[in-house]
Amino acid sequence: MDVTSLQTSGRAGPSGGRRPAPPRSGHRGRRSPAASFGLHAALVVASLIAVFPVFWVLVTSFKPDSRAIEASPSLINESSLDNYARILAGEKGDFLAWFGNSLLIAGLTTVLAVMLAASTGYAVSRFNFPGGRGLLFFFLVVQMFPFAVLIVPLYNLLLSLGLQGSAGGLVLVYCTTAVPFCTYMLKGYFDGIPREIDEAGRMDGLSPFGVFWRLMLPLARPGLAVTGFYAFITAWGEVAFASAFLSAADQSKTLAVGLQVFVQQNRTEWGHLAAASILVAIPAAVVFYLVQRFLVSGLAAGSVKG
Amino acid sequence: MVATTTGAAAEHRRPGPRGGTERRGRVRRFLDRYWYAYALVLPVVVVVGGLVILPLAQGVFFTFTNINEGNIANPVLGREADYDVVGLANYLNVLSGDPAYGSFWGVLLRTLVWSGICVAFHYGIGLGLALLLNRPMRFRTLYRILLILPWAVPAFVSAFAWRYLFNADYGLINWLLGSVGLPTPVWLGQSPVAMVAVIIVNVWLGVPFMMVALLGGLQSIPGDLYEAAEIDGATPWQRFTQITLPGLRPVSSTVILLGVIWTFNMFPVIYLITGQNPHTRILITYAFERFFSGATRDYAIASTYGVLILSVLLVFAGVYLRALRSQEAD
Numbered sequence: 001m002d003v004t005s006l007q008t009s010g011r012a013g014p015s016g017g018r019r020p021a022p023p024r025s026g027h028r029g030r031r032s033p034a035a036s037f038g039l040h041a042a043l044v045v046a047s048l049i050a051v052f053p054v055f056w057v058l059v060t061s062f063k064p065d066s067r068a069i070e071a072s073p074s075l076i077n078e079s080s081l082d083n084y085a086r087i088l089a090g091e092k093g094d095f096l097a098w099f100g101n102s103l104l105i106a107g108l109t110t111v112l113a114v115m116l117a118a119s120t121g122y123a124v125s126r127f128n129f130p131g132g133r134g135l136l137f138f139f140l141v142v143q144m145f146p147f148a149v150l151i152v153p154l155y156n157l158l159l160s161l162g163l164q165g166s167a168g169g170l171v172l173v174y175c176t177t178a179v180p181f182c183t184y185m186l187k188g189y190f191d192g193i194p195r196e197i198d199e200a201g202r203m204d205g206l207s208p209f210g211v212f213w214r215l216m217l218p219l220a221r222p223g224l225a226v227t228g229f230y231a232f233i234t235a236w237g238e239v240a241f242a243s244a245f246l247s248a249a250d251q252s253k254t255l256a257v258g259l260q261v262f263v264q265q266n267r268t269e270w271g272h273l274a275a276a277s278i279l280v281a282i283p284a285a286v287v288f289y290l291v292q293r294f295l296v297s298g299l300a301a302g303s304v305k306g
Numbered sequence: 307m308v309a310t311t312t313g314a315a316a317e318h319r320r321p322g323p324r325g326g327t328e329r330r331g332r333v334r335r336f337l338d339r340y341w342y343a344y345a346l347v348l349p350v351v352v353v354v355g356g357l358v359i360l361p362l363a364q365g366v367f368f369t370f371t372n373i374n375e376g377n378i379a380n381p382v383l384g385r386e387a388d389y390d391v392v393g394l395a396n397y398l399n400v401l402s403g404d405p406a407y408g409s410f411w412g413v414l415l416r417t418l419v420w421s422g423i424c425v426a427f428h429y430g431i432g433l434g435l436a437l438l439l440n441r442p443m444r445f446r447t448l449y450r451i452l453l454i455l456p457w458a459v460p461a462f463v464s465a466f467a468w469r470y471l472f473n474a475d476y477g478l479i480n481w482l483l484g485s486v487g488l489p490t491p492v493w494l495g496q497s498p499v500a501m502v503a504v505i506i507v508n509v510w511l512g513v514p515f516m517m518v519a520l521l522g523g524l525q526s527i528p529g530d531l532y533e534a535a536e537i538d539g540a541t542p543w544q545r546f547t548q549i550t551l552p553g554l555r556p557v558s559s560t561v562i563l564l565g566v567i568w569t570f571n572m573f574p575v576i577y578l579i580t581g582q583n584p585h586t587r588i589l590i591t592y593a594f595e596r597f598f599s600g601a602t603r604d605y606a607i608a609s610t611y612g613v614l615i616l617s618v619l620l621v622f623a624g625v626y627l628r629a630l631r632s633q634e635a636d
Contacts, residue, residue, distance in 0.1 A: 040445075043438055047452040049510070053467035054459055056478060060470065069476045116353065119346040127343035135347065142358055143567050144619035149593045149612035152368070152378070152605050153361035176357045179350060181564075208342040229458075237460025239574065240594075256462055263466070270470060277463040288458035292451055296522050 054281065061274035068270035083275035092272060095279070097251045098258040103283065105167050105242075105254060106235040109174040113231035114224055117179050121186030122212050126198065136187070139180035147177060151244050158245060165247040173241050178231040185230075189223030190216060222294035229291040236284050255280050368609040369396050375603035389606075396610040407607060408592045414618070417570060417588040420505065424572075425565040427509040429558070432516025437550075439517070440524040450521075457514035465578035468507045469494065472579075494579065500586050508575050512568075516561055523557030524550070559630050566626075567619055589615050 031039070060068050062079035070077065087095050124132045154173060155164060163169030193216065201211040217224065239256045246252050253261075259276050371389045379387035399407045439450055456464065471478050472493040480490040493503045527549065535545050551558075573590045580586045582595050593611035596604045 036443075039438060039441075039443065043435075043445075043449045043453075046435055046438075047449055050453050050456050050514070053464065053471060053510070054455065056471065057463070057467045071476050071481070073476065073478055073481055116350045120350040123343040123346035127340065129340040129343040129347075132343070132347075135351070139354075140563075140623065141620065142354065143564065144571070144616055144623070145358065145362070146571050146573075146590050146593060146612045146615045149590075149597055149608045150361045150365050151597065152609075153364035154357065156364065157357065157360055172353060172357060176354050179354055183350070212346070233458065233460070237462055239462055239578075256460065260462065273466060274470075277466050281459055281463050284458050284460055288454075289451075292454060293447075295454060295518050296450075296525070 057274045057277050060270060061278045063271045063274075065269045065271040068274070083271050084279070087272060087276050087279065092262055092276070093258050094250050094253075095255075095258070095276070098253050098255045099279075101167065101246075101252060102236060102255040102280075105170055105174070106232050106283075108167070108171045109178065109235035110228045110231045112171060113175045113178040113182055113234075114228050116175060117182035117186050117227055117231075118217060118220070118224065119212070120179070121183045122190050122216055124183070125187045125190035126195070136184070139183055142176070142180045147241075151241070154241075155244060164245065165252075167246070167252075170242060170245045171235075173245060174231075174235040174238065178234045182227040182230060185227055186220065186223050189220050193219050225291040225294040229287055229295070232287050233284060237280075365609045365612055368606055369613050370394070371606055372396075373605045375605070378605065392606075396606050397614075400607065400610050400614065408587075408596070408611070410614070413587055413589055413592055416501075417590075420501075420588055421566050421569045423505055424508050424512060424569045425562060427505075428512040428516045428565055428569075429562060431509070431513045433520050433554075435513070435517045436520040436524055439521055454514045454518060456511055457518075461511070461574045462578055464507070464511060465575060468503075468510075469579055472503050494583075496583060496585060498585050500580050500583055504576050504579055504586050507579060508569065508572060511575065512565065516565065519557055519561045520554060523554045527553035563623065563626055566622065570619060571615065589618075 059075055059079075061083055062081065063077050064080075064082070067077040086092065090096065120135070123129070124136060158164040158169040158173075161169070163172065197215055197219070198211050201215045202208075206214060237256055239260055242254045243257045243260065246254065246257065250258075259273075259280065262276065263273060370391055370393060372392045372395075373387075373389040377387065377389040379385060400410050403409055403411045435453060439446065439453070459467075472480075474480055474490070474492040474495070477493070479493070484490045491497075491499045494500050531549050531553070532545060535549055540548065570588075571590045572588075573594060576586050576588060576591050577594060582591075582599065587595075589611055593608045593615070596611065597608035
């Protein structure tokens with residue numbers, strides 16, 4: 001097998017290798033050393049590119065500000081945990097309060113968006129009700145909205161609802177940006193669950209809501225995990241809405257807003273900025289690690305059948 | 307996505323008794339059959355509809371006025387609104403391409419180029435990596451986790467990381483370029499080079515989503531197809547074009563449409579990395595500039611840009627879905 005066939009010979013399932021191979025196409029399932037080297041080399045290079053920017057922030061986060069801007073960079077240069085200590089001690093703004101606000105807002109968004117998307121996705125997947133298709137198209141259109149320019153009307157609306165300046169209003173706004181895509185994904189996931197399961201549940205005397213709650217949601221757990229991940233990431237790093245819809249008091253900021261202010265005021269403190277960025281990235285990384293094994297199956301169902 | 311979902315609608319509808327029933331009975335039957343569905347959908351319709359339709363209507367109304375920071379109603383100051391309706395003046399100003407209103411056509415062209423290049427790289431690299439990952443090998447899970455990582459990093463953290471890497475004086479990229487004797491440009495300055503930089507960052511950010519979606523698509527292609535093709539003596543390239551690409555069609559058509567929509571409106575990457583740089587200006591960042599900066603905070607022009615963005619994307623989605631449908635019919 002030559003190196004070019006590396007591109008396409010991937011589908012060597014468990015049965016592929018055992019079959020007597022046709023003469024010309026060689027070692028399916030057993031790569032030649034050259035192909036194997038090429039495969040791993042390509043993936044190692046790609047992984048390095050993917051990880052490096054974050055890794056470099058991590059390295060920088062241990063350096064003092066003055067060492068972070070040296071013309072010939074090095075991995076370790078008077079590195080210590082001082083930056084972290086100072087940020088957590090609140091010298092650069094009420095970091096722990098920001099952290100708590102972000103956790104609360106992102107957590108609420110995740111729970112609410114997943115619930116909304118799951119119920120809608122299930123309804124669209126199982127009941128062919130008038131308006132269902134229209135709803136899906138509407139969700140596609142919602143994704144086209146330049147939300148940034150709707151901030152004034154949204155501000156007015158939240159004001160008249162009494163939600164302006166509160167975490168609740170921001171959570172609702174985040175839900176409108178996360179729910180459409182989440183619904184598509186979950187609809188695809190529910191489509192992949194056989195209808196016989198619904199029918200069996202109904203035979204056993206469950207109401208349609210009971211079927212949804214007791215049978216469908218547990219079965220759709222991978223899809224729910226991916227949806228939750230998406231909603232969490234949407235809310236966790238968002239800046240524009242958070243700075244418009246939360247009150248300006250330092251204690252009520254989210255991390256993203258607080259750090260944005262920090263960046264603008266302290267353009268040269270790269271070491272501290274890096275440390276703060278790492279602290280922000282950690283919760284996202286934890287959520288990511290918890291759901292990553294579901295990502296492929298969960299997202300695939302949504303986009304294949306969506 | 308929309309095109310493929312619409313097929314199965316008819317099969318579940320039982321032929322209801324038509325005619326001879328009075329109207330109330332029909333409404334009752336309608337509710338009997340569908341109320342579960344509507345009850346499940348209702349919360350979303352209220353939340354999303356309320357927070358999207360109402361602001362959108364107000365935003366569209368703003369495009370026909372001269373509203374800005376100075377004349378909008380300000381409940382904090384207790385000031386009444388005193389902006390005027392100006393008809394189509396905003397649209398005429400913007401569409402004339404006047405630089406005072408953001409040189410619409412030039413910026414539109416840049417936005418289209420930006421979206422096209424970014425999505426092409428997202429898809430191409432994403433597909434390449436998905437093909438590499440979609441085979442049994444050692445460290446597969448590790449590679450997958452590392453490659454998806456850029457997706458999990460909050461956007462403003464990645465923006466910070468890349469601004470640091472691209473820094474002209476102490477950034478790692480110029481240090482690398484310099485140490486092998488290549489020119490070291492000012493990446494994020496007032497020149498077209500800044501556009502290259504933000505495209506690189508956005509490609510880096512967007513590949514993981516495409517890769518994961520396409521990987522899922524590859525795993526849904528039945529393996530027997532490949533075995534049959536191999537027995538028939540198909541070359542690897544033939545297998546790729548005859549089996550892999552057609553098998554990926556449903557996923558591809560969805561993620562490309564979403565990718566174009568998302569990239570077209572990709573505000574944070576550009577704004578956080580280059581700020582208000584005319585060389586990286588796309589429609590959405592200009593709308594935001596009009597919105598948040600300058601002495602006047604011109605809400606009317608910003609909303610006009612918003613409506614124009616929405617229109618461009620609606621036309622694109624319409625053409626795209628129609629093209630998909632006619633291709634499917636072949």
